[in-house]
Amino acid sequence: MTYGEVAKVLNLNPRIIGFAMKANLLPIYIPCHRVVGKNDIGGFSGGIKWKKFLLELEKKYIR
Numbered sequence: 001m002t003y004g005e006v007a008k009v010l011n012l013n014p015r016i017i018g019f020a021m022k023a024n025l026l027p028i029y030i031p032c033h034r035v036v037g038k039n040d041i042g043g044f045s046g047g048i049k050w051k052k053f054l055l056e057l058e059k060k061y062i063r
Contacts, residue, residue, distance in 0.1 A: 002038045018043070034058075 003021075007014040021032040022045050033051045036042045044051035 001034070002036055003042060004038055006035055021045075028054075 003014040003017045006017045010017070017035065021035055022043070024030050024032045024045065027033060027044070027046055031054075033044050033046075033054045041048065041051060041055075
């Protein structure tokens with residue numbers, strides 16, 4: 001889902017979703033890396049390299 005899609009479901013501004021994702025202290029257990037931007041991958045508190053790594057890892061092993 002994109003930040004906008006999550007925001008629409010929750011009736012919130014997409015920026016609030018981004019702030020909430022950034023504040024996530026357990027990003028592996030609460031998988032905020034799965035939320036992406038409308039036009040790009042979006043951010044990740046662990047860094048873009050980790051976000052890309054986690055998304056690619058899930059593509060290989062999680063269906």
